Amino acid sequence: MFTWDQRWEVVIGLEVHTQLLTKSKIFSGSSIAYGAEPNTQASAVDIALPGVLPVMNYEAARLAVKFGLAIGAHINQRNVFDRKNYFYPDLPKGYQISQMELPIVGFGTMDIETQEGTKTIGITRAHLEEDAGKSLHEDFQGQTGIDLNRAGTPLLEIVSEPDMRSPAEAVAYLRKLHSLVRYIEICDGNMQEGSFRCDANVSIRPRGQEELGTRTELKNINSFRFVERAMEYEIERQIDILEDGGKVTQETRLYDSDKHETRSMRSKEDSHDYRYFPDPDLPPMVLEDSFIEQVRATLPELPTEKKARFQSELGLSLDDAETLTTDRETADFFETVFNATKAEAKIVANWMSGELFANLNKSELEISESPISTQQFGLLLDRIADKTLSGNTAKQVFAALWEQEGEVDAIIEAKGLKQITDTGAIEAIVDAVIASCPEQVQQFKDGNEKVIGFLVGQVMQKSRGKANPQMANELLTKKMVES
Amino acid sequence: MTITTMAQLAADLKDGKRSSVEITQDYLGRIEQSDHNAFISVDTEMALSQARAADERRAKGDASALLGVPVAQKDIFCIDGAQTTCGSKILENFVAPYTATVVDNMQSHGIVSMGKTNMDEFAMGSSNETSYFGAVKNPWGSNENALVPGGSSGGSAAAVSALIAPAATGTDTGGSIRQPAAFCNLTGIKPSYGRCSRYGMIAFASSLDQAGPMTHTAEDSALLLNTMAGFDAKDSTSLDVPAEDFTASLNDSLDGLRIGLPKEFFGDGLDSEMAAIIEAAVKQFEAMGATIKEVSLPNSHLALPSYYVIAPAEASSNLSRFDGVRYGHRTEEYSDLVDMYTKTRSEGFGDEVKRRIMIGAYALSSGYYDAYYSQAQKLRRLISNDFTAAFTECDVIMGPTTPSPAFAANSRMDDPVSMYLNDIYTIPANLAGLPAGSIPAGFTANGLPAGLHLITPYLQEAKMLNIAHRYQQETDWHTHTAPSSFGGNS
Numbered sequence: 026m027f028t029w030d031q032r033w034e035v036v037i038g039l040e041v042h043t044q045l046l047t048k049s050k051i052f053s054g055s056s057i058a059y060g061a062e063p064n065t066q067a068s069a070v071d072i073a074l075p076g077v078l079p080v081m082n083y084e085a086a087r088l089a090v091k092f093g094l095a096i097g098a099h100i101n102q103r104n105v106f107d108r109k110n111y112f113y114p115d116l117p118k119g120y121q122i123s124q125m126e127l128p129i130v131g132f133g134t135m136d137i138e139t140q141e142g143t144k145t146i147g148i149t150r151a152h153l154e155e156d157a158g159k160s161l162h163e164d165f166q167g168q169t170g171i172d173l174n175r176a177g178t179p180l181l182e183i184v185s186e187p188d189m190r191s192p193a194e195a196v197a198y199l200r201k202l203h204s205l206v207r208y209i210e211i212c213d214g215n216m217q218e219g220s221f222r223c224d225a226n227v228s229i230r231p232r233g234q235e236e237l238g239t240r241t242e243l244k245n246i247n248s249f250r251f252v253e254r255a256m257e258y259e260i261e262r263q264i265d266i267l268e269d270g271g272k273v274t275q276e277t278r279l280y281d282s283d284k285h286e287t288r289s290m291r292s293k294e295d296s297h298d299y300r301y302f303p304d305p306d307l308p309p310m311v312l313e314d315s316f317i318e319q320v321r322a323t324l325p326e327l328p329t330e331k332k333a334r335f336q337s338e339l340g341l342s343l344d345d346a347e348t349l350t351t352d353r354e355t356a357d358f359f360e361t362v363f364n365a366t367k368a369e370a371k372i373v374a375n376w377m378s379g380e381l382f383a384n385l386n387k388s389e390l391e392i393s394e395s396p397i398s399t400q401q402f403g404l405l406l407d408r409i410a411d412k413t414l415s416g417n418t419a420k421q422v423f424a425a426l427w428e429q430e431g432e433v434d435a436i437i438e439a440k441g442l443k444q445i446t447d448t449g450a451i452e453a454i455v456d457a458v459i460a461s462c463p464e465q466v467q468q469f470k471d472g473n474e475k476v477i478g479f480l481v482g483q484v485m486q487k488s489r490g491k492a493n494p495q496m497a498n499e500l501l502t503k504k505m506v507e508s
Numbered sequence: 509m510t511i512t513t514m515a516q517l518a519a520d521l522k523d524g525k526r527s528s529v530e531i532t533q534d535y536l537g538r539i540e541q542s543d544h545n546a547f548i549s550v551d552t553e554m555a556l557s558q559a560r561a562a563d564e565r566r567a568k569g570d571a572s573a574l575l576g577v578p579v580a581q582k583d584i585f586c587i588d589g590a591q592t593t594c595g596s597k598i599l600e601n602f603v604a605p606y607t608a609t610v611v612d613n614m615q616s617h618g619i620v621s622m623g624k625t626n627m628d629e630f631a632m633g634s635s636n637e638t639s640y641f642g643a644v645k646n647p648w649g650s651n652e653n654a655l656v657p658g659g660s661s662g663g664s665a666a667a668v669s670a671l672i673a674p675a676a677t678g679t680d681t682g683g684s685i686r687q688p689a690a691f692c693n694l695t696g697i698k699p700s701y702g703r704c705s706r707y708g709m710i711a712f713a714s715s716l717d718q719a720g721p722m723t724h725t726a727e728d729s730a731l732l733l734n735t736m737a738g739f740d741a742k743d744s745t746s747l748d749v750p751a752e753d754f755t756a757s758l759n760d761s762l763d764g765l766r767i768g769l770p771k772e773f774f775g776d777g778l779d780s781e782m783a784a785i786i787e788a789a790v791k792q793f794e795a796m797g798a799t800i801k802e803v804s805l806p807n808s809h810l811a812l813p814s815y816y817v818i819a820p821a822e823a824s825s826n827l828s829r830f831d832g833v834r835y836g837h838r839t840e841e842y843s844d845l846v847d848m849y850t851k852t853r854s855e856g857f858g859d860e861v862k863r864r865i866m867i868g869a870y871a872l873s874s875g876y877y878d879a880y881y882s883q884a885q886k887l888r889r890l891i892s893n894d895f896t897a898a899f900t901e902c903d904v905i906m907g908p909t910t911p912s913p914a915f916a917a918n919s920r921m922d923d924p925v926s927m928y929l930n931d932i933y934t935i936p937a938n939l940a941g942l943p944a945g946s947i948p949a950g951f952t953a954n955g956l957p958a959g960l961h962l963i964t965p966y967l968q969e970a971k972m973l974n975i976a977h978r979y980q981q982e983t984d985w986h987t988h989t990a991p992s993s994f995g996g997n998s
Contacts, residue, residue: 074604076709117833117834120825300824302825306714
């Protein structure tokens, strides 16, 4: 685990840009689908031809409000778009339409689990803005290619309070946020495609000092692991500077994951004057109470509530509840199975965390891509509950289901895996084992109770795993005691 | 030569006396012979093709009021397939791939777009002298005494006044329709903010810009405004109000009309000859049953400074897109991105545009925003409130459109502030978003036109056009033709 000299306190704040799951851009009707040929999803408005004007796509506001409600935040029903002015080729208008003074979402909170327990992280605000296009520096013989497909894609920029005190806490926040935005279906969280982009502000100060140290900004890191390592490097770098009597420069730095180091971004002014002013092309947005309530009605049960319910109503442990509520698809899978099966919640949880996740990870599949459906899974667990299958044979059926060899009962039939629960049948095998293992039987009678395990194992072997182990145990014990 | 109004042309077309093709060819011929430099480009093919289409529509029974009438379009409006320069080198070779809503509206009514008129660069100017494509001659001047036509819609004003186009569109941000209309003896209307769509109209100052008609008569302006106005979902500042027929009440009686004369508009800086003409014009209304009352707009003196903070500020941002990356002029040789930007914009923009971009950026910059931009917007509210108060006492506010008549070419270019003072009477209406217009009200001893300025409450263009029309029924200033107009005697 990463540690540092505890005379220094680390302060981390995070800004996350999430691409919203609207059908079209925030100020134009162009599609935001990923992966199209360059400049095929850029209309007159997107490429900032002379004379074009922005028109608000209210779906973006709806998704922003949904997020605000999910973090218990104040919604600014009257909010304003501002122009953020700067020149860059992937910013066609020479300004970005964003929100500065009056963002759509105000202060909210999100809880994270840390080693010391639950910690509440403040979220200062979340605002709507448009994404810029992409600059492609390779493949153009020293020039830069500009692809404006992404220009105008709606973003919700989520700004945390500087409440995190370690890279681990920062990553916990990011994972939680990532799961939440996918839970409430406002963002697909695809970090490789740039749908979820993290910037980290890192500073250090002597422990006990109130005043914040100078911070650096680590930009656009596209995996949780890299975020954590970048912060670790940066913390050590800043400590080294301060311990040598130097000063940390306020600047933006990029993380090089190959060399594991952060580097200052060249020619970047730090306090760029963006000359913000309210965009005169867009009237202030006014959201009626009825709009807010309509959005509230579309909120699903949130992860925190679900986790609590899984513990209190279904009796699951904190760990199980945490695992099963991490993302919406897993939680939905669990609940669908649980509601359809006779098996207990704990059994469903165990089989998911065990066999299902192990196989999904090995095949690098998401739960939504599972070859085993919720119906099949539920039925499998039913067959365990009704003792048709033992834990062992159930695993064999699972493997067959995974390979899509057929339905549960058909597989049981075809492989002859039906558990033997007929007392007479088991008795016969028990008798055979007792007869063939006189030494162990004698050990048992002499007081070695543990040898029953060996004997049950023999019954299992002779029955090719199909005997009900509990029944085998009971019958063996009974017979040996009686004899 | 006498003036032919659009109403007259419409009648001729309706009666089958002339076809749209004939009329359009007639004007195209006049344009070719003119030396006013009123046009930046004239796509004769496009114009004639639209004229033919209009004649075909008429043959099928279409009876739209202005079907087949040619109108010159200020080169600030994008027209699909047409060179659209905004008077600037930076867009010298830009061909728009789409058409502005206002033009599209006009064209769907069957109007023939005829040529793109000259204008101050990016609509910044009051004399048409900042155009990359050269100055425009006011037909009321002469070769010996060259006069400016006003600006920024100088080309439109000159074209209509020179009788080489029956009407033209203009845009007005601080007076750019009304001041050239006054200098050229025309009727020019700036509608209520939001009345006409700004989509496709190259933006100068977004919260102030409005498109409007420039014609010989109020009736023509009403007819043209009918085809221009209307809600546009592509413009978020467009007003969603029911369509109005601005000709319906043209002939209403002015009996009982209360005219307000702001005392602040008749103080220092107003040419005494101009003052006399305006006073006489206003008196004319008394004979028609109106009453005159002095009103006050106490914050008027703040209008010009507020405007010259707000407009450049918005412009500095609106013009950032002209960076040589996607369209328009790009410098030929550059070493890196910043070099490309710097050279492209230095080469592409004229001095006045650069001046205003710098002023605007300064007014928005950190540390100055509160003192300048924010403050100016607050003053704007006060100016607007003044009008609201004044309109409780009167139905229309009148005054001079300009402090003095058309001035000599090249006489104010070295003194930008003296140029800015031209707009002192027109600017308040832009800040308040109110409908305003200028109509011919007489001539100076030197034979130069003087314009009477009208402001009515928000959305009352019809009232203003009614007032103007009734005045034009009692006077004939608007029928005088310029010495250097087509068929004139210069």
